[in-house]
Amino acid sequence: DQQVKQNSPSLSVQEGRISILNCDYTNSMFDYFLWYKKYPAEGPTFLISISSIKDKNEDGRFTVFLNKSAKHLSLHIVPSQPGDSAVYFCAATINNAGNMLTFGGGTRLMVKP
Amino acid sequence: EPEVTQTPSHQVTQMGQEVILRCVPISNHLYFYWYRQILGQKVEFLVSFYNNEISEKSEIFDDQFSVERPDGSNFTLKIRSTKLEDSAMYFCASSPRPGGKNIQYFGAGTRLSVL
Numbered sequence: 545d546q547q548v549k550q551n552s553p554s555l556s557v558q559e560g561r562i563s564i565l566n567c568d569y570t571n572s573m574f575d576y577f578l579w580y581k582k583y584p585a586e587g588p589t590f591l592i593s594i595s596s597i598k599d600k601n602e603d604g605r606f607t608v609f610l611n612k613s614a615k616h617l618s619l620h621i622v623p624s625q626p627g628d629s630a631v632y633f634c635a636a637t638i639n640n641a642g643n644m645l646t647f648g649g650g651t652r653l654m655v656k657p
Numbered sequence: 658e659p660e661v662t663q664t665p666s667h668q669v670t671q672m673g674q675e676v677i678l679r680c681v682p683i684s685n686h687l688y689f690y691w692y693r694q695i696l697g698q699k700v701e702f703l704v705s706f707y708n709n710e711i712s713e714k715s716e717i718f719d720d721q722f723s724v725e726r727p728d729g730s731n732f733t734l735k736i737r738s739t740k741l742e743d744s745a746m747y748f749c750a751s752s753p754r755p756g757g758k759n760i761q762y763f764g765a766g767t768r769l770s771v772l
Contacts, residue, residue: 559747576759576762577723578761580763585665585765586765586766587748587750587764587765587766588700588748590760590761590762590764591764593760601713614660628757633700639759643690643705643712643752643759643761644690644702644713644715645690645700645702645706645759645761646702647694647699647700647701648699649698649699650699
């Protein structure tokens with residue numbers, strides 16, 4: 545099942561620079577997208593989300609962009625901080641359809657001081 | 658800040674044994690979920706539960722699995738006869754309401770090791 549894909553298993557960025565994490569999906573029925581961050585030995589922590597009726601959502605240092613025609617979303621972190629080092633998962637769901645989240649495989653972000 | 662709590666953090670069992678994984682969702686949440694993550698693989702949906710019944714389940718959630726909300730606070734996942742391939746991290750999640758802007762909040766997980 546490859547409905548949600550994160551093609552970069554890892555990303556290394558210098559502190560203070562921008563981190564861009566990418567996610568692609570194939571199911572055009574998805575109408576809500578979320579990013580989760582996961583530290584070792586912890587569960588996924590909700591970060592930011594976006595509805596399919598929008599193309600951008602911003603929350604502090606985090607911005608999610610959605611390109612529906614390309615079935616692509618990205619998470620921008622500016623400026624990146626060492627504490628942002630974690631695994632980032634994108635997830636997608638179809639509202640009112642059991643609400644199951646379909647996850648990508650994750651991208652490990654390493655922010656170097 | 659309210660959180661989803663899961664117990665135990667690590668469960669070791671013999672193949673063929675029954676296990677019960679426990680979760681306490683966030684208190685005012687109405688929708689409950691179980692997911693699992695086999696080592697090196699994606700987080701996979703197992704089941705969602707709302708209004709005391711299963712709302713949706715994946716093909717992974719076969720007859721060996723069951724869920725229950727035995728009281729007003731706990732939400733459990735039972736695996737009747739564990740197999741080696743059930744070894745995984747199991748995450749419980751809850752969300753405030755069904756549908757729309759479904760932000761699910763996850764617990765820290767239970768690592769199940771089947772020997």
